Amino acid sequence: MVVAPVDPSKLEVGDVVLARVAGTVYLHLVSSVDLARKRVQISNNRGRVNGWTSHDRVFGICAAVDGVTRSGAVGKTLAADSDDSS
Structure with missing residues (x-):
């Protein structure tokens, strides 16, 4: 699985x-x-709604699974810094 930094406003x-919930990071x-209100409602894969979380607690998006790109992630990832030396 590939998880990439995300722009939460594009979700x-x-x-x-990938979101932090009660101090632990989970996939939701x-x-x-x-x-x-700059938030998303997160659920598990069994249909249970876990609740709302703010954009500042959402760190990444699942971009690929088993080498197959998830089309929904395209255009939502944050660009990596091109020059980390400054």
Whole structure:
């Protein structure tokens, strides 16, 4: 699995994200988006809604699984810094 840094403002329902919940980082399914309040609702893969989390607690998006790119992740990742030496 490949997880890449994400721009949370671009998330959509169905995206799989890396988010911090109660001090631990988990992969979650985005089940709803509230852009006005800068948060996403996260759920597990069994249909249970875990609740809302703010954009600042969402760190990454699942970009690929077993070498297959997840099309929903395209355009949502943050660009890596081109020059880390400055």
